[in-house]
Amino acid sequence: MKEKKFDVFDNIFSKRAIDIAQNGLGSVSPNPMVGGILASNYRILAEGWHQKYGQAHAEVNCLKSYHKNYDSPIPDDAQMYVTLVPCCIHGNTPACTDLLIREKIKSLHVGCDDATPGVESKSLVILKENSIETTLQNTKEAKLIARFRNVSQRLNRPYIIIKYARNHQGIYGDKNQQIAISNQISKRIVHQWRNECDAIVIGANTLLLDNPKLDNRFYYGKSPIRVVLDRKGRSFDKELNVYNDGNKTIIFTQKKEIPSNLLKNKNLQFITLSSDNFLQNAMAKLYELKLGIVLIEGGSTLQKQFFIEELYDEIREIVAHKNIVEGEKIEAPTLPTTAVLKHSEAYRNDTHNYWFSKYVNKMMG
Ligand SMILES: NC(=O)c1ccc[n+]([C@@H]2O[C@H](COP(=O)([O-])OP(=O)(O)OC[C@H]3O[C@@H](n4cnc5c(N)ncnc54)[C@H](OP(=O)(O)O)[C@@H]3O)[C@@H](O)[C@H]2O)c1
Secondary structure, three states, X not given: OOOOOOOHHHHHHHHHHHHHHHHHOOOOOOOOOOEEEEEEOOEEEEEEEOOOOOOOOHHHHHHHHHHHHOOOOOOOOOEEEEEEOXXXXXXXXXXXXXXXXHOOXXXXXXXXXXXXXXXXXXXXXXXXXXXXEEEEOOOHHHHHHHHHHHHHHHHOOOEEEEEEEEEOOOEEEEOOOOOOOOOHHHHHHHHHHHHHOXXXXXXXXXXXXXXXXXXXXXXXXXXXXXXXXXXXXXXXXXXXXXXXXXXXXXXXXXXXXXXXXXHOOOOEEEEEOOOOOHHHHHHHHHHXXXXXXXXXXXXXXXXHHHHHOOOOOEEEEEXXXXXXXXXXXXXXXXXXXXXXXXXXXXXOOEEEEEEEOHHHHHHHO
């Protein structure tokens, strides 16, 4: 494979590919976000990104856009920039390596490799065998947007994001009532995260105490599927939003007998698991159901268990700088000592801390 230092134009075009790839956030998972640029003579001729799960890949959309706008064949000196290595297997759509060979692309810049079995490393060999001069850049930006896909492919489970709010004293909730911890800006950002994920997971106490809707009301885009973990079925005879509002909810339980009124509800899917490796098996099942990114929204006991079992990839911690005096307090989970703080952002009196697991941090390089 060609080892070449990127020049300033390569950097601009690669960055553009990363920018447009992110248009797919919230609609392509469990597929990866991918962007593609076709350039010649220091000018962008065409661009495209993967827009929706199961539909055309970035390379296809980019080259389609070229042919829509130009009658001539792709110029010999044209270079393609893609954020992720092109696929070489026929999944929902044909292999992109075949397309690049057919279109006689001669030069390709790739942001990072794809951990999908059968694609990882193999696509690069196919491209080389077909005389497509390829540079694998392994940029941080490309690895960052591919992390959801690459982590889940390697670990055979969804990419797991633990999200919670606590105040500066470490208070997370109240045993007897729902309390607001974060501010209105954080609330909107959390709803943005919900749009970007495939599922939201909560534990039984949170379900019973808060009766949450778990939808995306304050940001653009879809609401994810709700997932409830209720091993003993403590919520099954209760009137709760997630059981009655007409949206889809998956319930993992150990109970073998589910009340008939709930079984009749087509929006509810009950999955019975044994007590062994309950959380791990629930996550594996979500992966099987093609839910690629999950947001674990609480409560504290559940999140602690995810940490104990090292079932997390990222932590999004909202720290509210306000005092909470009254009530029977629930403490926030203690962060794993191996988690790595990546950055923090301030939104008025709330600070958002973003952590990676040791594994993800290492993968990012
Ligand atoms: N600050 C925040 O960001 C935030 C977010 C959400 C909720 N909250 C608050 O948190 C409070 C509820 O939190 P909580 O800690 O009391 O309860 P919780 O985490 O909502 O519920 C406990 C959950 O952990 C499960 N669990 C415990 N051990 C387990 C194991 N070994 N394997 C699998 N599952 C296990 C329980 O299952 P079983 O029931 O089946 O035993 C249950 O689903 C509420 O006050 C809520 O308002 C705060």
